[in-house]
Amino acid sequence: MNVGKTLFAQVMEYVPWKTFGRIIDRHGGDAGVRTLDCADLFRVMAFSQLTWRESLRDIESCLSANQGKLFHMGLNGVPARSTLSDALNQRDWRIYHELAMRLIRRARDLYAKEPTGLGFDATIYALDSTTIDLCLSLFNWAPFRSTKAAVKMHTLLDLRGAIPAFIHISDGRMGDVNILDILPVEAGAFYVMDRGYLDFGRLFKLHQTGAFFVTRAKRGMNAQRMYSTKTNRSTGVICDQAIRLNGFYVSKDYPEHLRRIRFKDPESGKTLMFLTNNTTLPPLTIAALYKSRWQVELFFKWIKQHLRIKRFLGTTENAVKTQIWCAVSTYVLIAIVKKELHLNASLYTLLQILSVSVFEKTLISCALQPDTAGISADEQTYPKTSCCGKKGCPLYNSGRII
Template identity: 65%
Template sequence: MNTGKTLFAQVMEFIPWTSFSRIVDRYGGDSRVRSLPCTEQFRAMAFAQLTYRESLRDIETCLLSNHGKLYGMGFRQPVRRSTLADANEGRDWHIWADLAALLIRKARKLYSQDDFAVDLENTVYALDATTIDLCLSLFPWASFRTTKSAVKMHTLLDLRGNIPAFIHVTNGSIHDVNVMDMIPFESGAFYVMDRGYLDFERLYALHQRGAYFVTRAKSNTRSRRICSQPVDRTTGIICDQRISLTVKKSAMDYPDQLRRVRFKDPVSGKSLVFLTNNTLLSPLAIAQLYKSRWQVELFFKWIKQHLRIKRFIGNSENAVKTQIWCAVATYVLIAIIKKELQIDASLYTLLQILSVSVFEKTHILRAFQPDPNSDNSSENSNQLKLFDF
């Protein structure tokens, strides 16, 4: 007797399928397809992410073990590993990138009013990249070093809600700073980045677009102090200065003045030098903005721990990018569900519940409702708390 939809089917209802169909038509994803259309391919890949499946055989076996529930989950036919492998190899990965972008736009609207560590109305982004190591013999296209392959996941993270606003996947040999040429910088937004992105020509292009940056100076950055502002050293701020670059090439690349803030961490005693083009925020706020950059590091650790992007079920560039983008889309989808249903639980908790309950015919709110008799004090204290809000 049918007692309702499976939890997996309820999760998939949050996908804007009409918009997704337009994306599929744009790339001809279902052209001459007799089995496993793009809708079912995404369901299979999302199922793999939610239940921690790590191989094609793993996905096939787990789905076939619940054959009677597949139709209600959106699968017209059983998913065969060879068919899924061919789909991942042959269908343009841009389909899944565009789907993820569609979900990201929706998620950012939902999280746009969330609190932020700094009292600031501007949008704040953290820019960084993470490297995913690969086997050289299996992934020769992903050049990195002479003995190994890798891909880089360049990410621009919206720090309100920790939603990736921009992601670009490249070979491991591509330098991080090159991705700045591809980012559509927003006027009035703050971009926080580490020293790997200290390229004065690109930073000046960002400055000319009306955006703000906060980064760290390198030890060999040469400059001349123009003036200093009074500071309260009890807050850890050592100096707040206006400077101009003195090296000829750097001065040509960035002809305007910069602001230099030196901060001494009261805990570690380490002295940090920040560079920014913003002259209105307090120097302590500049230091706090850079500290918030750590959220993107936690984001990378979190997705590597809880999503399937360290082991791949295909070896081609298209298959790898398909898996990464499907993982991103699944992550953002769960973040949307959490916000729209106002679920008071972390994304980690939601993923753990889904991993063992996708075949259950339980209402989604009841499945995610915590047991009032459970003892939360036993939760692993080592789990990342990035999304507990």
């Protein structure tokens, strides 16, 4: 890779630009566009995410201060605030949704062999949603309550690498359980969710596709025990039962047996009751599966803290969704860079380094290593301890690059 490129340009090389161009053409995204096309808008939004810009004026000022370096970013000039605002409102958000899904597929392939830590190789998904509060007078297209607006991010998180496999953005009034109607289901995979998704009719459809679910039972659930499996109560498992749902309608919604596990958490002392359609895994593994659901909560907390999705650069639905999908694309892009370059640093560390060095002309593989972040490009290419950098040096002639 050319060390003369800025770090931002090197990160952008991991974007599948040819595929992105076909997506743009399919939606006619650049039809009639004279300045700041769809690709340039993504570069600007990715820049704002990586450098923590929080307003249109902030983006314009920062780019103006580094105007001589914009060519190396792939930009022809500094976009005016009005131009950027118009682009957010007019460029179809579905373009950036498709780009994000393309990056997600690539990231999931890279992280496919990551261990789950649960002792089996099945794919495990955690399903949940997070609410982003908005002002009702400005975002009246996203009603939530009588005095508040909001958007919801319904997220299906692949626990291998914490990569979101599916995201649906809705207004705040959409119930969590409704996402099960449009959720892509993979046979043999485990879907871990909380009690908000307990709808037996929808869960039975998921069961019929060959997938497994793990959730918690609600209080007062009307069910009849069919038989029990012997358990060791010293492990915290109180009972492991096969049950049949009572009630005329609910028994028609889920006509087959369910597995009910009552477990006492040794850490909190709380007694939890799990429901699943898997009959083979040990009860402690089912409890560990549900505990792993917390990773989706950590994912929401992480992106709200480290990506710009709580303050929006536009008030229209298109602008909000464009900014969210560009944020998701940036998150997944950094995860791809981390895996492709075999970096040990966390995503948080990588974002911190990039936030202050996007204009540096340094090898990305060296710059994103915390112990070499302050070393110049020449020293990273030919360290003094191993090569003098002269053509007569045998290490130079051998082409060794650290």
